Amino acid sequence: MQYSEGKIGRVFTLRLEEGERVPDVIEEFAGSHGIRSALVTFLGGAAEGSRLIVGPEKNTGDVIVPMTYALRGIHEILAVGTLFPNEEGRPVLHMHAAAGREGRASMGCTRAGVDVWLIGEVVILEILGIVGQRRKSPGAALELLHLGLPHIPTA
Numbered sequence: 001m002q003y004s005e006g007k008i009g010r011v012f013t014l015r016l017e018e019g020e021r022v023p024d025v026i027e028e029f030a031g032s033h034g035i036r037s038a039l040v041t042f043l044g045g046a047a048e049g050s051r052l053i054v055g056p057e058k059n060t061g062d063v064i065v066p067m068t069y070a071l072r073g074i075h076e077i078l079a080v081g082t083l084f085p086n087e088e089g090r091p092v093l094h095m096h097a098a099a100g101r102e103g104r105a106s107m108g109c110t111r112a113g114v115d116v117w118l119i120g121e122v123v124i125l126e127i128l129g130i131v132g133q134r135r136k137s138p139g140a141a142l143e144l145l146h147l148g149l150p151h152i153p154t155a
Protein backbone atom coordinates (compact mmCIF):
# COMPACT_ATOMS: atom_id res chain seq x y z
CA MET A 1 0.00 0.00 0.00
CA GLN A 2 1.07 3.55 -0.68
CA TYR A 3 -0.56 6.64 0.78
CA SER A 4 -0.39 10.40 0.95
CA GLU A 5 -2.34 12.75 3.20
CA GLY A 6 -3.85 16.01 2.08
CA LYS A 7 -6.58 18.55 2.73
CA ILE A 8 -9.54 19.77 0.70
CA GLY A 9 -8.71 22.91 -1.24
CA ARG A 10 -10.95 24.67 -3.74
CA VAL A 11 -14.30 23.25 -4.80
CA PHE A 12 -15.47 23.69 -8.40
CA THR A 13 -18.86 22.98 -9.95
CA LEU A 14 -18.98 22.73 -13.75
CA ARG A 15 -21.92 22.51 -16.11
CA LEU A 16 -20.80 20.63 -19.19
CA GLU A 17 -22.66 21.33 -22.41
CA GLU A 18 -23.95 18.90 -25.02
CA GLY A 19 -21.14 17.43 -27.10
CA GLU A 20 -18.33 18.13 -24.64
CA ARG A 21 -16.22 15.04 -23.98
CA VAL A 22 -15.19 13.47 -20.68
CA PRO A 23 -12.35 13.13 -19.73
CA ASP A 24 -10.96 15.79 -22.11
CA VAL A 25 -12.93 18.80 -20.86
CA ILE A 26 -12.24 18.00 -17.19
CA GLU A 27 -8.50 17.55 -17.78
CA GLU A 28 -8.35 20.82 -19.74
CA PHE A 29 -10.20 22.67 -16.97
CA ALA A 30 -7.88 21.22 -14.31
CA GLY A 31 -4.80 22.25 -16.29
CA SER A 32 -6.01 25.80 -16.83
CA HIS A 33 -6.93 26.20 -13.13
CA GLY A 34 -3.77 24.64 -11.68
CA ILE A 35 -5.54 21.64 -10.12
CA ARG A 36 -2.94 18.93 -9.46
CA SER A 37 -4.98 16.38 -7.55
CA ALA A 38 -8.70 16.03 -6.96
CA LEU A 39 -11.75 13.87 -6.42
CA VAL A 40 -14.16 14.31 -9.36
CA THR A 41 -17.82 13.36 -9.74
CA PHE A 42 -19.95 13.49 -12.89
CA LEU A 43 -23.73 13.26 -13.26
CA GLY A 44 -25.80 13.72 -16.39
CA GLY A 45 -26.49 12.31 -19.82
CA ALA A 46 -24.22 10.35 -22.15
CA ALA A 47 -24.75 10.62 -25.91
CA GLU A 48 -25.20 7.64 -28.16
CA GLY A 49 -21.84 6.31 -29.29
CA SER A 50 -20.05 7.34 -26.09
CA ARG A 51 -17.40 4.75 -25.32
CA LEU A 52 -16.39 3.00 -22.12
CA ILE A 53 -13.41 0.75 -21.51
CA VAL A 54 -15.04 -2.39 -20.14
CA GLY A 55 -12.06 -4.55 -19.30
CA PRO A 56 -8.93 -6.13 -20.70
CA GLU A 57 -9.24 -8.70 -23.49
CA LYS A 58 -7.66 -11.31 -21.21
CA ASN A 59 -6.35 -11.64 -17.69
CA THR A 60 -2.89 -12.89 -18.65
CA GLY A 61 0.05 -11.76 -20.70
CA ASP A 62 2.52 -8.92 -20.69
CA VAL A 63 0.41 -6.45 -22.67
CA ILE A 64 -2.99 -5.22 -21.50
CA VAL A 65 -5.33 -4.76 -24.45
CA PRO A 66 -8.43 -2.74 -23.48
CA MET A 67 -11.93 -3.64 -24.67
CA THR A 68 -14.26 -0.76 -25.51
CA TYR A 69 -18.03 -0.66 -25.60
CA ALA A 70 -20.08 1.97 -27.45
CA LEU A 71 -23.34 3.01 -25.80
CA ARG A 72 -26.41 2.41 -27.94
CA GLY A 73 -28.83 5.24 -27.36
CA ILE A 74 -28.74 8.08 -24.85
CA HIS A 75 -27.90 6.97 -21.30
CA GLU A 76 -28.16 8.38 -17.80
CA ILE A 77 -24.69 8.35 -16.29
CA LEU A 78 -22.94 8.84 -12.98
CA ALA A 79 -19.23 8.57 -12.36
CA VAL A 80 -16.49 9.10 -9.84
CA GLY A 81 -12.77 9.47 -10.38
CA THR A 82 -9.45 10.85 -9.27
CA LEU A 83 -7.23 13.38 -10.99
CA PHE A 84 -3.43 13.39 -10.67
CA PRO A 85 -0.61 14.67 -12.87
CA ASN A 86 1.29 12.32 -15.16
CA GLU A 87 5.06 12.31 -15.56
CA GLU A 88 4.85 15.38 -17.84
CA GLY A 89 2.80 17.26 -15.21
CA ARG A 90 -0.45 17.13 -17.22
CA PRO A 91 -3.62 16.34 -15.19
CA VAL A 92 -4.99 12.87 -16.00
CA LEU A 93 -8.47 11.80 -14.92
CA HIS A 94 -9.15 8.16 -14.01
CA MET A 95 -12.94 7.91 -13.85
CA HIS A 96 -15.32 4.96 -13.85
CA ALA A 97 -18.94 5.42 -14.84
CA ALA A 98 -22.19 3.51 -14.65
CA ALA A 99 -24.50 4.25 -17.57
CA GLY A 100 -28.09 3.05 -17.73
CA ARG A 101 -30.97 2.93 -20.19
CA GLU A 102 -34.30 1.07 -20.01
CA GLY A 103 -33.30 -0.94 -16.94
CA ARG A 104 -29.96 -2.08 -18.39
CA ALA A 105 -26.60 -0.80 -17.25
CA SER A 106 -23.02 -0.72 -18.50
CA MET A 107 -20.01 0.20 -16.44
CA GLY A 108 -16.46 1.10 -17.35
CA CYS A 109 -13.69 3.66 -17.56
CA THR A 110 -14.44 6.96 -19.35
CA ARG A 111 -10.93 7.16 -20.92
CA ALA A 112 -12.30 6.08 -24.34
CA GLY A 113 -14.57 9.16 -24.46
CA VAL A 114 -18.02 9.94 -23.08
CA ASP A 115 -19.85 12.69 -24.94
CA VAL A 116 -22.31 14.73 -22.90
CA TRP A 117 -25.96 14.61 -23.96
CA LEU A 118 -27.88 17.73 -22.92
CA ILE A 119 -26.03 18.43 -19.65
CA GLY A 120 -23.30 17.10 -17.42
CA GLU A 121 -22.76 18.27 -13.86
CA VAL A 122 -19.25 17.93 -12.43
CA VAL A 123 -17.98 18.60 -8.92
CA ILE A 124 -14.22 18.81 -8.43
CA LEU A 125 -12.84 18.66 -4.88
CA GLU A 126 -9.22 19.79 -5.05
CA ILE A 127 -6.89 17.90 -2.72
CA LEU A 128 -3.92 19.90 -1.44
CA GLY A 129 -0.67 18.41 -0.16
CA ILE A 130 -0.94 15.04 -1.90
CA VAL A 131 2.27 13.56 -3.27
CA GLY A 132 1.00 11.56 -6.24
CA GLN A 133 1.74 10.99 -9.90
CA ARG A 134 0.47 8.77 -12.73
CA ARG A 135 3.37 6.81 -14.23
CA LYS A 136 3.46 4.64 -17.33
CA SER A 137 3.18 0.95 -16.62
CA PRO A 138 5.63 -1.31 -18.46
CA GLY A 139 3.88 -3.41 -21.12
CA ALA A 140 0.58 -1.54 -20.88
CA ALA A 141 -0.87 1.68 -22.17
CA LEU A 142 -1.76 2.67 -18.63
CA GLU A 143 -0.60 5.45 -16.34
CA LEU A 144 -0.89 4.01 -12.83
CA LEU A 145 -1.10 6.14 -9.69
CA HIS A 146 1.99 6.22 -7.46
CA LEU A 147 1.71 7.89 -4.07
CA GLY A 148 4.53 9.34 -2.04
CA LEU A 149 4.63 7.19 1.06
CA PRO A 150 4.78 3.38 1.38
CA HIS A 151 2.73 1.79 4.15
CA ILE A 152 4.95 0.30 6.88
CA PRO A 153 3.12 -2.43 8.81
CA THR A 154 3.28 -2.22 12.60
CA ALA A 155 4.00 -5.29 14.68
